[in-house]
Structures are given as structure tokens and as C-alpha cells.
Amino acid sequence: MSGSNEISRRDFIKVTTGIVGGLIGVAVGLPTISYLIDPALQEGGKDVWVTIGKFEDMQVGIPYPFSFTRVQVNGWERTSSSFGGFAVRKSDDPKDLLILNSRCTHLACTVNWNEQAQGYLCPCHDAKFSIDGEVLDGPPPRPLDVYDQFRLTEDGQIEIFSKAG
Amino acid sequence: MWNTVYEWLDERLGLNDMYTNLLDRPEPRGNWWNTLGSASLFLFIMQGLTGIFLTVYYTPSPDHAYDSVQYIMEGVAFGWLIRGIHHWGATLMVLVVFIHMLRVFFTASFKYPRELTWLIGIGLLLMTLGMGFTGYLLPWNQRAFWATTVGTQIAGSVPFVGEFILKALRGGPDLSALTLQRFFSAHIWMLPALLAGLIGIHLFLIIKHGESHFPSKED
Numbered sequence A: 001m002s003g004s005n006e007i008s009r010r011d012f013i014k015v016t017t018g019i020v021g022g023l024i025g026v027a028v029g030l031p032t033i034s035y036l037i038d039p040a041l042q043e044g045g046k047d048v049w050v051t052i053g054k055f056e057d058m059q060v061g062i063p064y065p066f067s068f069t070r071v072q073v074n075g076w077e078r079t080s081s082s083f084g085g086f087a088v089r090k091s092d093d094p095k096d097l098l099i100l101n102s103r104c105t106h107l108a109c110t111v112n113w114n115e116q117a118q119g120y121l122c123p124c125h126d127a128k129f130s131i132d133g134e135v136l137d138g139p140p141p142r143p144l145d146v147y148d149q150f151r152l153t154e155d156g157q158i159e160i161f162s163k164a165g
Numbered sequence B: 001m002w003n004t005v006y007e008w009l010d011e012r013l014g015l016n017d018m019y020t021n022l023l024d025r026p027e028p029r030g031n032w033w034n035t036l037g038s039a040s041l042f043l044f045i046m047q048g049l050t051g052i053f054l055t056v057y058y059t060p061s062p063d064h065a066y067d068s069v070q071y072i073m074e075g076v077a078f079g080w081l082i083r084g085i086h087h088w089g090a091t092l093m094v095l096v097v098f099i100h101m102l103r104v105f106f107t108a109s110f111k112y113p114r115e116l117t118w119l120i121g122i123g124l125l126l127m128t129l130g131m132g133f134t135g136y137l138l139p140w141n142q143r144a145f146w147a148t149t150v151g152t153q154i155a156g157s158v159p160f161v162g163e164f165i166l167k168a169l170r171g172g173p174d175l176s177a178l179t180l181q182r183f184f185s186a187h188i189w190m191l192p193a194l195l196a197g198l199i200g201i202h203l204f205l206i207i208k209h210g211e212s213h214f215p216s217k218e219d
């Protein structure tokens, strides 16, 4: 066959085997890869607005406690996690709210408002936070976290924006 | 460049020799029935790969087995495909291995010097059936549960040692989390390891003896 322009039978077989093999490889490989990485491509829990209470129920100077749970679906399992915090009203203006997360910034215990101490106390390692969340005492490295996105609905409820996770 | 690398490797590994001995060895004039052993090998490898992928999501616990299988079927991209291949491949493998055995029988290829190849073949058939039996329980649905109840009950009907066999298979008197776990262990570790080892010896013997000639009229 050498010298002729036609490709030899052997080369033809080689090339077709290569092409068909490559196609089969792609047809098998792509589904396999997407099967393996599928959970990484799923959207996590959605970011949602959560109602925490009526604005008129919140009194100036007294932290208003609230809590909510969010359910997350991981594969075939549902995990619910609880969140909570305090809404601190400063004035008549609904924009003038400070909404704190009650998760201690030290090791994630839940802090409670203590009227006598005029601060949030953490039961785990005796941390104390001011009404505005500043660290007054104890090991926490930073002030309490703040929910900085919130809004007043038409029927007088305060909603906060809770991010996924 | 690649030639130098290839030659370097060939000198140390004997790649060319391997190629001639494994893939370019002389074969008798055969027919399609002679491909069934290779088909069995292919199915074994395919079951191995899809099985490995299934363990990415499957969970062998009574609390999760059923839900995790459901999740593979509906929640994961191409989960239905991977499980489908493994599911139907299992039946196909039993069938192909069995027909392979029939062809070896009808061509009388089990005779001297290939008796050992045949005996190991019987081990391979039993292991393959064992894979099917242990795999059947894993989805932990009603069918799996009752099939295994019946299957282990049958094994338990052996005289004298039956009760012991039943308990050993189930990991106790009843079907439980222990049964599921030990079936899983057998299905993904013990039987495949044995199977792979026996296949290795089977293939070694085939290459050593070469394939038998198709019996002629005089035989």
C-alpha cells in the first residue's frame, strides 16, 4: 500500500478505533464527572427574609429577643439550625434599630440579656457584652454580629435578611 | 523523545514481551462463544467501577440505605444511569458467566491440562452469585428485605449446622443492621477481592496453556 494515496486498512482501523473510543470516553466520562460533583453544583439554602416581631412591641432601651429556625436539606437529610438575637430599638424611627445576633463571638454559645447587669451575658465563659454588642468582659474577640439588612413591612412587622448556612 | 522514554521503560519492564504474550498470543480459530470470558471480565470491571461510584452516596445503615438509594435515583445527576448499569450489569454478569461455563463444557475445554482453570471457574461462578445475593439486600426495600429473609432461611435449612449458618449470615437470629453491614462488607470488599484474585489465576492459567482448540469431528 505504501506510495499510494489511499490510507491503508490498518491505519483506517487505527483512526476509527481512536475516534469511536474517544466518543465513548466522553459519553462515559461526562456523566461520571457530573455524578461525582453534583452536590457541589446544588444551590445551598436560599437567602430569605425572616419576620422577627412587631415594631410596636419593641420598647426603646429594652432588647427584644427573637428566634427562628432554618431547615437545610443535605442529600436525603434535613438539618434544622436555630438562630436568635435581640432587636434594640433606639427611637420612634423604624430605621433606628440595632439587630444583634445572640451567637457569642467567642465559641458560639447563646448570650442572654441580663436586666441587672445591663448587658448580654454568655453562660459558657462569662463574657459580657454591652446593650449595643460591644465586648465589656471575657474572651470574645469582637462585638456581637449585626443583622444589618432589615425592613418594616406594611403590617408593622420587622423582617431581617437571613443568609444561607 | 517518547521513543526514548518508551525504550527506557521497555528495557526495565519488558513491555514488548508483555504485549506479545498477553495480547498478541496465538489463538485457535474460534468463534464468538470464545469471547464470553472476556465479556465476563469486562462486566466484572464495569460492576467494580459503577459500584465504587455508588458508594459515594450509598449508606449501609437501616436509617439511611433506602433514602440514600432514593437520592441516587432522583437527586444526583446521572445517578439513575450509574445505578441502572450496576443493577442490570449484575444480572447480565451472572448470565454471561454462566453461558461462558456452558461453552467451556460443550467444547470439552475443561479436560487436561485445564482442570484447574475449570475448578477456579466454579469458584468464580459461586462468587458471582454471592455478589448478586449480597448486593440484592443493599437497597433495603421490602423486596430486598424479604428476599434475604428467605435466602438466609434456605441456607439455614442445612441439617445440624443450619442454625449456625443462618446466624452467621445474618449476624444474629434476625435480619438487622448487622446483616446489612456484613452484606455490604462482603459485597464491596471480601467477594470482589476474592473474585479479583481468582480471575488473576484463571487468566494466568489461560495464558499459560493457551486456548483449547475447537474439538474436531475425530475427537
Ligand code: HEM
Binding pocket: B033, B034, B035, B036, B037, B038, B039, B040, B041, B044, B097, B098, B100, B101, B104, B109, B110, B114, B117, B118, B119, B120, B121, B122, B123, B124, B125, B128, B199, B202, B206, B210, B211, B212, B213
Ligand atoms: C468472573 C467470571 C469469569 C471470568 C472473568 C472468566 C474469564 C475467562 C477468560 C477471559 C477466558 C478466555 C477464553 C474465553 O473467553 O472463552 C476464560 C476461559 C476459561 N474459563 Fe473462564 N471466566 C469466568 C468464569 C468461569 C467459569 C464459571 C468457568 C467454569 C466453571 C470457567 C472456566 C474456564 C475454562 C476451563 C477456560 C479455558 C477455556 C479454553 O481454554 O478454551 N470460567 N475465562
Ligand code: FES
Binding pocket: A104, A105, A106, A107, A108, A109, A122, A123, A124, A125, A126, A127, A138, A139, A140
Ligand atoms: S462562648 Fe461565649 S464566652 Fe465562650
